[in-house]
Amino acid sequence: MKLTTSFVLAFLTFAGSGCSTVVDPGGTGGQAATTSTATSSSTPCGTKTCAADEFCRDISGTCGSGFSDQLICMKKGTACSDGDQVCGCDGTVYMSEGCATLSGVNVDNNGKCKAPSGTFACGEKFCEVGSQFCRESFDPSKGGGEGTSSYSCEPAPASCAGKPSCACIPTCGTMTAPMTCTADTTGNPTLHCSTD
Secondary structure, three states: OOOOHHHHHHHHHHHOOOEEEEEOOOOOOOOEEEEEOOOOOOEEEOOEEEOOOEEEEEOOOEOOOOOHHHEEEEEOOOOOOOOOOEEEOOOOEEOOHHHHHHOOOOEEOOOOOOOOOOEEEEOOEEEEOOOEEEEEEEEOOOOOOOOEEEEEEEEOOHHHOOOOOOOOOOOOOOOOOOOEEEEOOOOOEEEEEEOO
């Protein structure tokens, strides 16, 4: 079997991240799963202390700078789960949030990771260029009164004709506050919505 250079490099990069690739015989279509080989001691987490098999999860997506009520101890798990690619606070793009959790890494809503080819950053997620737009939903009632944002990739309407922009994406729907829309340096739009 001939392996491409990019596949070998991707495997070596992933294998060096503290996880080992194993075949999942449990019926996931032959896809690879991962198990953690990393070990750790107890970790402080706001007003709590996480056990060795847990990590301090910052549900605000701000890489540990969230308020203490946004820091929770979470089990690292034993296998990667399917899902969308996410940006980890260590600057690594993970196959899913479950894979980041397995490695004990929080997701980064600030989108500091380099987006994979054909995608653009949407908080901690990555949306497809040309077919999706990013939607930020801000809830001011969370995060100790500071508010928190969640992000999603939404399909662009047909009227965008394969080039989503602020001019053709829909409004925020039932959210009451005025919406705003911004675009990155290559024109990929993010719709900013708030519940207040």
